[in-house]
Amino acid sequence: MFKGSFVALITPFSNGAINEEAFQSFVEWQVQEGTNGLVPCGTTGESPTLNHAEHKRVTELCIEVTAGRVPVLAGAGSNSTSEAVDLAKHAESAGANGVLVVAPYYNKPTQAGLYAHYKAVNDAVGIPIIIYNIPGRSVVNINLDTMKRLAELPNIAGVKDATSDLALPIHYRREIGPDFCQMSGEDATAIPYLAAGGHGCISVTANIAPAKCAAQHAAWAAGDVAGAMAVQDQLIAVHASMFCESSPGPVKYAAQLMGLCSAEMRLPMVDITDSSKARVEAALRDAGLLG
Numbered sequence: 360m361f362k363g364s365f366v367a368l369i370t371p372f373s374n375g376a377i378n379e380e381a382f383q384s385f386v387e388w389q390v391q392e393g394t395n396g397l398v399p400c401g402t403t404g405e406s407p408t409l410n411h412a413e414h415k416r417v418t419e420l421c422i423e424v425t426a427g428r429v430p431v432l433a434g435a436g437s438n439s440t441s442e443a444v445d446l447a448k449h450a451e452s453a454g455a456n457g458v459l460v461v462a463p464y465y466n467k468p469t470q471a472g473l474y475a476h477y478k479a480v481n482d483a484v485g486i487p488i489i490i491y492n493i494p495g496r497s498v499v500n501i502n503l504d505t506m507k508r509l510a511e512l513p514n515i516a517g518v519k520d521a522t523s524d525l526a527l528p529i530h531y532r533r534e535i536g537p538d539f540c541q542m543s544g545e546d547a548t549a550i551p552y553l554a555a556g557g558h559g560c561i562s563v564t565a566n567i568a569p570a571k572c573a574a575q576h577a578a579w580a581a582g583d584v585a586g587a588m589a590v591q592d593q594l595i596a597v598h599a600s601m602f603c604e605s606s607p608g609p610v611k612y613a614a615q616l617m618g619l620c621s622a623e624m625r626l627p628m629v630d631i632t633d634s635s636k637a638r639v640e641a642a643l644r645d646a647g648l649l650g
Contacts, residue, residue, distance in 0.1 A: 360516075360517075360538065360540050360558060361396055361430060361432060361456075361457065361487075361489065361516075361517065361540050361542060361558065361559060362395065362540070362558040362559040362576075362580075363395030363396065363558075363559045363573065363576040363577070363580070364393075364394055364395045364396075364559065364560060364562060364565050364569070364572040364573040364575070364576045365394070365395060365396035365397065365398055365430075365432060365542065365559060365560065365561045365562065365565070366389055366394050366396075366397055366398060366561075366562055366565035366566055366569060366572075367398045367401045367402070367403035367404065367561050367562060367563055367565075367566070368382075368385070368386070368389075368397060368398060368399045368400075368401070368403065368404050368421065368566065369385070369403055369404060369405075369566050369607050369610060369611055369614060369620070370382060370399075370400075370404040370405050370409070370417055371385065371614075371620035371621060371623075372621065372623040372624065372625065373621060373623065374623075375623075375625070377409075377413055377416065377417060378620065378621070379416075379420055381620045381621070382417065382420055382421075382620075383420055383423070383424045385614075385619055385620060386420070386421055386424045386425060387424055388569075388619070389565075389569050390424075390425060390428050390429055392569035392570045392573065393569060393570050393573035393574070393577075394429065394565055394569045394572070394573055395429060395430075395559065395573060395576065396429050396430040396431070396432055396456075396559075397421055397425060397429060397430070397431050397432070398431075398432045398433070398434060398459055398561055399417050399418050399420075399421040399431065399433055399434060400414050400417050400418055400433060400434030400435070400446075401434040401436075401459060401461075401491075401561075402461075402496065402606065402607075403563055403566070403606055403607045403610065404417065404434065404607075405607065405624060405625055405628065406434050406436070408625040408626075408628075411442070411445070411446070414434075414446060415446070415449050415453070418431075418433045418434075418449065418450055418453055418455065419453050421433070422453050422454045422455060430456040430457065431454075431455045431456050431457075432455070432456060432457045432458065432459050432489060432561075433446075433450035433453075433455040433457070433458050433459065434446075434458070434459050434461075435447040435449075435450050435458040435459065435460050435480070436459065436460045436461030436462075436491060437463070438463040438464045438465050438466050439463075440463070440475075440476045440479050440480075443460055443463075443476070443479075443480055444479055444480055444483045446458075447460065447480050447483060447484045447488070448483055448484055450484075450486075451484045451485065451486045455486065456486065456487070457486050457487035457488065457489060457516065458480070458484065458486065458487075458488055458489070459489045459491050459519060459561070460477065460480055460488055460489070460490060460491060461491040461493065461496075461497060462476075462490070462491065462492055462493065462494075462497040462499050462500075462501055463476055463497065463499070464496060464497035464498065464499075465497075465498070467498055467499055468499060470501075470502060470504070470505045473499065473501055473505055474505055474508055474509060477490060477509050477512070477515065478509075478512060480514075481509075481512040481513065481514045481515055484514060485514065486514065487514060487515075487516035487517075487540075488514050488515050488516060489516060489517050489518065489519055489540065489542065490506070490509065490515065490517070490518045490519070491518075491519045491521070491544070492506075492518055492519070492520055492521065492522060493519075493521035493522075493544060494521075494522060495521065496521075500522065501518075503527075503530055503531075503534060506518065506531065506535065507534055507535055510535045510536075510539055516539075516540050517539050517540025517541055517542065517558075518531065518539070518540070518541055518542070519542045519543075519544045519561050520541060520542070520543060520544055520552070520557075521543075521544030521545055523545065523548070525548060525551050525552060525555050526555070527555075528541050528552060528555040528556040528557045529555050529556055531556070532556040537556075540558055541556060541557040541558050542557065542558060542559050542560060542561050543557050543559070543560040543561070544560075544561055545560075546560065546562050546563060546564045546565075546572075546594070546598040546601070547595060547598040547599065549562070549575070549576075549591070550575070550579065550587055550588060550591050553576075553579050553587075559576060560572070560576070563601050563602075563606055563607070563610050564594060564597055564598055564601055564610075566610050566613075566614060566619075567597070567610060567613045567614055567617055567619070567643070567648060568594060568597060568646065568648055571590055571593065571594060571646070572590075572594070574586075574590055575587050575590035575591060575594075578590065593646050593647070594646055596641075596642040596645050596646065597613075597642045597643065597645075597646050597648070599642070600613075600635075600638050600639045600641075600642035600643075601613070601639075603631070603635045603638050603639070604631045604632070604635050605628065607624065607628070608622075608624065608628060608629075608630070608631040608635075609631055609635060609639050611623075611624060612630075612631055612635075612636055612639055613639050613643055613648075616639070616640060616643060616649060617643070617648065617649065
């Protein structure tokens with residue numbers, strides 16, 4: 360089962376191209392800092408602006424440098440089922456430990472369409488599939504009955520839940536069972552999500568605070584609730600600042616401030632405003648992430 364602090368990796372760019380050296384150096388740093396798992400090619404990695412060859416290359420680069428030390432849960436989502444199947448099959452062949460598949464965005468499928476989409480991916484691969492339910496970006500919500508049906512498929516292993524509904528982990532555990540992997544998609548509620556029955560978080564903040572995020576989950580797993588909450592308190596302003604504008608703008612700026620990579624993004628993403636930059640920097644300093 361996937362658990363603990365997973366990072367939704369940013370994708371460094373240089374003059375419009377993927378900076379492969381910077382990306383692999385960043386992945387190595389994440390492993391050294393104690394991150395429990397890596398998620399390349401998600402929204403934070405600007406997957407909507409990666410062409411298929413770039414998407415597959417980033418997945419391969421991540422798997423190569425990770426070398427089996429921590430799990431790689433490769434982003435393989437698309438609003439075209441055939442594309443999602445192709446990306447999932449590639450991730451499996453490249454050596455990913457699982458795939459993260461977002462609910463199809465923009466075309467607004469029904470619950471029957473959502474089931475058919477995920478079943479097609481399930482039938483195409485033999486590795487675990489984590490469903491990414493994020494109505495705020497994809498518009499559609501995967502309801503409990505559909506999630507229960509999907510969980511009966513052999514490769515559907517769990518959910519990345521970005522619904523903001525902290526009752527859902529309880530319902531999933533009761534209706535589907537404790538082995539259904541539940542990963543929060545929201546940093547600010549990671550501890551409450553664990554308390555409700557979750558197993559971990561796929562984090563934006565972990566890009567810039569991997570050791571602290573991992574320590575938070577380790578403390579919780581050890582029964583040190585006070586320790587986990589202490590880290591939560593340290594990072595809460597950082598979590599908020601990471602979404603002061605559309606992600607990954609703030610986290611990429613933070614990474615640049617920390618000397619990890621350039622803040623460069625691809626259109627339609629643009630540099631965050633000066634006021635947002637000031638907020639991000641202040642949050643990093645407050646958390647001890649900048650000297």
